[in-house]
Amino acid sequence: MTPDPERLAFLRAIAAAPDDNTPRVVYADWLDEQAATDADRARAEFLRIACKVANKARITKVEQVWLAANWKRMLPTVSEKFVELGGKPGGVEWVGRNLKLWAAGRKPSGWVQVELEVWRGFVRRVVYHSGYIGVAAAVAADEPLARHELFPELLPYPRPLSGGRFRVGVAPAECFGPEVWDRVTGHATVSTTSRGEVKMFDAAEAGPLTRVELHRTALDAISKAMTAHARTAAGLPDDLPTLV
Secondary structure (H helix, E strand, O other): OOOOHHHHHHHHHHHHOOOOHHHHHHHHHHHHHHOOOHHHHHHHHHHHHHHHOOOOOOOOHHHHHHHHHHHHHHOHHHHHHHHHHHOOOOEEEEEOOEEEEEEEOOOOOOEEEEEEEEEOOEEEEEEEEEOHHHHHHHHHHHOOOOEEEEOHHHOOOOEEOHHHOEEEEEOHHHHOOHHHHHHHHHHOOOEEEEEOOEEEEEHHHHOOOOHHHHHHHHHHHHHHHHHHHHHHHHOOOOOOOOOO
16 A cells, blocks of 8 residues: 555655654654554654664664564564464564564465664665565565665676676576566666576676676666565555665
């Protein structure tokens, strides 16, 4: 369901000034006034906590304690989806600023593992180790400003071709689904080709690229496609910015 225009306006203001507390505090006040859902009340609580410690380089103990007790309130769609896929979240742990969630799915989607990078009251980045197809729309519904990314190690480093060029391949069905790949070509700055189920990024038409550059370019194109696909599935507008 698409958020109402007023909510979207607040989210756009926050994304436009990501280092400013003011739009976040104003949004928290608005959420309290609306008091529409417990998720809104939880978000308002966490925004105020996060704004008090916003200058910290790493997530603080205060934020971690609050999230450990309340993340299901703030991310109800994600929590429900994990229950649907695997009975209950199999575990929660912290990896730096990231809240890692996983569940051993009893459905064909299988193992689900995502890292949510928490920053100033929101999840700004979602890294999928597995399970994108099962949970991406739920994550986008709860965290409209998040960027969706593939765990970098799931994309092999490019192999060399002649003339100093490189190519890297990925199997969409195993990582994010064919629907996402259909969007990748619109975001890629290098050529893309198909060889059966394997899709490839090829630096041949973009001049010589190093392995690292092509790997980064491919991951960025995949991320933009994953984000757009997740938002469409959640009913969000295409032009809504991300926090990163």
